[in-house]
Amino acid sequence: MQNTSPLLQVEQVCKSFGTNQVANEVSFSMAKGEIGCLLGPSGCGKTTLLRVIAGFEAIDKGLVQINGKVVSTPILNVPPENRSIGMVFQDYALFPHLTALQNIEFGIRGKTSRLRKEKVKTMLDLVGMAEAADKYPHELSGGQQQRVALARALAPEPELLLLDEPFSNLDALLRDRLTVEVRDILKELGTTALMVTHNQHEAFSVADKIGVLFYGTMQQWGNAYDVYHRPASLEVATFVGDGALVTGVVTGPGQVESGLGLLKGNLSLPCESGCEVDLLVRPEDVLHVDHAQVQARVLHKSFRGPNILYQLELPSGEQCRALVSSHHNHTIGDYIGIFPEVDNLVVFPKNLTIQP
Numbered sequence: 070m071q072n073t074s075p076l077l078q079v080e081q082v083c084k085s086f087g088t089n090q091v092a093n094e095v096s097f098s099m100a101k102g103e104i105g106c107l108l109g110p111s112g113c114g115k116t117t118l119l120r121v122i123a124g125f126e127a128i129d130k131g132l133v134q135i136n137g138k139v140v141s142t143p144i145l146n147v148p149p150e151n152r153s154i155g156m157v158f159q160d161y162a163l164f165p166h167l168t169a170l171q172n173i174e175f176g177i178r179g180k181t182s183r184l185r186k187e188k189v190k191t192m193l194d195l196v197g198m199a200e201a202a203d204k205y206p207h208e209l210s211g212g213q214q215q216r217v218a219l220a221r222a223l224a225p226e227p228e229l230l231l232l233d234e235p236f237s238n239l240d241a242l243l244r245d246r247l248t249v250e251v252r253d254i255l256k257e258l259g260t261t262a263l264m265v266t267h268n269q270h271e272a273f274s275v276a277d278k279i280g281v282l283f284y285g286t287m288q289q290w291g292n293a294y295d296v297y298h299r300p301a302s303l304e305v306a307t308f309v310g311d312g313a314l315v316t317g318v319v320t321g322p323g324q325v326e327s328g329l330g331l332l333k334g335n336l337s338l339p340c341e342s343g344c345e346v347d348l349l350v351r352p353e354d355v356l357h358v359d360h361a362q363v364q365a366r367v368l369h370k371s372f373r374g375p376n377i378l379y380q381l382e383l384p385s386g387e388q389c390r391a392l393v394s395s396h397h398n399h400t401i402g403d404y405i406g407i408f409p410e411v412d413n414l415v416v417f418p419k420n421l422t423i424q425p
């Protein structure tokens with residue numbers, strides 16, 4: 070029979086440092102082979118949660134299970150080396166006096182010499198570093214060092230790989246490439262992995278599941294599409310992606326009248342007619358149509374190659390942004406026609422505030 074129990078289960082975990090509560094009833098789970106990403110503003114508790122799962126931090130309440138085995142409770146903290154986890158850090162953390170090959174081999178001490186050699190060769194091939202086997206870390210680029218660090222963490226075949234901002238020291242192009250490569254490698258091996266990142270694009274391209282943390286609270290745990298298009302809270306809506314909130318009034322089922330005109334789509338909340346809401350408007354949902362009814366004034370523009378991001382003032386006095394093909398090159402102060410095209414009408418009760 071197929072094992073359907075989660076590989077990682079985090080249940081109502083609480084963790085404080087003194088009076089600072091860094092994890093507040095955090096719960097989520099990951100199936101075997103899934104890749105998860107923890108996103109959230111600086112200081113929201115991402116690294117602490119990763120360290121809890123790794124066994125570097127004890128918890129005050131709740132439970133962590135890895136592959137069915139309880140590893141953390143308030144009275145139990147299985148040490149990291151007995152959790153079957155691998156870790157990759159931001160700063161590579163390779164041993165400087167060992168070659169790439171020796172660094173990878175270090176993680177699989179205890180196996181026979183033949184098995185070790187085979188494993189190291191497989192790992193070097195997997196991360197595309199066979200040519201650099203005998204180089205020392207200082208002879209490798211940042212991206213190469215991070216590949217070796219990944220190979221070292223994966224060599225002992227951990228049940229769970231934890232990655233803390235693994236690409237943040239790399240330039241943007243290399244980071245994009247390595248993100249895709251790492252996803253392919255993890256998928257090929259079927260390794261379950263949880264990664265902390267500041268970078269939303271990275272999370273979108275690597276993760277099956279994204280967790281958005283705010284002030285120690287897991288606001289949403291879901292796939293990238295849902296986190297972006299069906300944000301579970303105001304915090305997620307404003308943190309993930311680019312968007313503005315404009316005032317609206319619900320005028321019927323799936324219908325909101327706003328400063329952008331009448332919008333029709335799937336309402337995220339069951340609101341009655343007449344209900345005042347804040348409506349999330351993403352720049353790509355605002356189309357530029359010359360003779361549209363709503364004419365908005367260009368307050369600011371930012372050229373991005375294929376498109377221009379316009380900051381606009383609506384006739385209502387509210388602002389939103391529009392991502393428009395850069396062939397439409399308008400001047401600050403111009404009025405341009407806009408038309409909203411939104412499938413998912415993400416709304417929040419008017420005047421909600423983000424609570425610390």
Ligand SMILES: Nc1ncnc2c1ncn2[C@@H]1O[C@H](COP(=O)(O)OP(=O)(O)OP(=O)(O)O)[C@@H](O)[C@H]1O
Pocket residue numbers: 086089091109110111112113114115116117118267
């Ligand atoms: N060992 C510690 N002792 C006391 N406070 C700590 C400790 N580790 C973390 N904190 C505090 O816990 C909070 C969360 O920190 P954490 O590093 O988990 O956040 P983060 O979301 O990973 O932040 P960043 O994105 O900036 O790395 C911060 O207020 C931090 O100062």
